Each structure stands twice: as C-alpha cells, then as structure tokens.
Amino acid sequence: MITLTGSGGPTRHVPRTHRRPALLASEFCFSGSAYCLALARFGTHADAEILTAYLDHYLPRTDLRYDQPAALGALLRLDAHLGTHHADRFTQPDGLWEQWVNALAHLRDHPAYTPVERRRWTDLQCDFANGWTSP
Numbered sequence: 151m152i153t154l155t156g157s158g159g160p161t162r163h164v165p166r167t168h169r170r171p172a173l174l175a176s177e178f179c180f181s182g183s184a185y186c187l188a189l190a191r192f193g194t195h196a197d198a199e200i201l202t203a204y205l206d207h208y209l210p211r212t213d214l215r216y217d218q219p220a221a222l223g224a225l226l227r228l229d230a231h232l233g234t235h236h237a238d239r240f241t242q243p244d245g246l247w248e249q250w251v252n253a254l255a256h257l258r259d260h261p262a263y264t265p266v267e268r269r270r271w272t273d274l275q276c277d278f279a280n281g282w283t284s285p
Contacts, residue, residue, distance in 0.1 A: 182217030190224035190272050193231050201225040202236045209246035212253035223272030226265060241265045
C-alpha cells in the first residue's frame with residue numbers, strides 16, 4: 151500500500167497492485183511525481199517496470215508535459231540500486247529523453263533536465279523522505 155499525503159489534503163492509500171494504472175493514467179495534477187517518488191523508494195524490479203512503461207508511453211508525446219522528469223529520475227535511481235539499465239535506452243544521445251527535452255526551446259541545454267540532475271533530485275527527495283519515514 152502506498153500512502154500519499156497532499157499539502158493540507160487528506161491521506162490517500164493506493165494498493166500496490168494499482169500503482170501502474172494510477173501512474174499511467176496521469177489523472178491528477180502532480181500525483182504522478184508522488185507515485186514516482188514512492189516507486190523510487192520501494193525499489194523493486196516491478197517498480198522499475200512501471201516507470202519504464204510510463205516513459206515508453208509518455209516520452210514519445212513531446213506535446214505532453216506530465217511527470218516524465220520525475221519518472222526518469224526514479225528509474226535512474228532504481229537502475230543504480232538494482233544494477234539494471236532500464237533508463238539507458240531513454241538517455242542515449244538523441245534518445246527519447248533528449249527529444250522530449252528539446253521539443254521545448256527553453257528546456258534545451260537547461261541544467262535541470264539532464265539525466266544526472268534528474269537522478270540527483272530524486273536522490274535528494276528520497277534521502278529526505280527516508281530521514282522521516284521508512285518505505
């Protein structure tokens with residue numbers, strides 16, 4: 151079960167079996183980033199598969215700006231912890247990540263949108279959360 155608490159909002163419990171549909175649906179503003187953080191903290195191969203499916207679905211859609219940065223950061227973190235390479239195909243030169251970033255002129259060469267920075271930001275969030283709770 152994932153517990154999501156919004157600022158000033160109610161706590162929401164999401165069964166682990168519903169993580170993939172919830173993330174892929176992108177129904178609620180900013181909820182995807184919270185799901186990505188939760189998946190990064192759970193740290194299983196199944197969580198990496200969910201993030202990979204999300205990126206497969208949304209990175210080719212350069213017109214959609216949802217939670218792709220959070221998903222990539224979470225997947226990079228999981229790859230490092232699991233010893234896998236799921237994110238490699240997204241982050242290769244001229245790959246889907248680079249195409250998605252470059253689709254908006256103001257993001258091109260922006261330091262916050264490099265894979266290294268996405269991973270660093272996810273690590274900071276996870277380290278902060280881990281300091282207050284355990285997954």
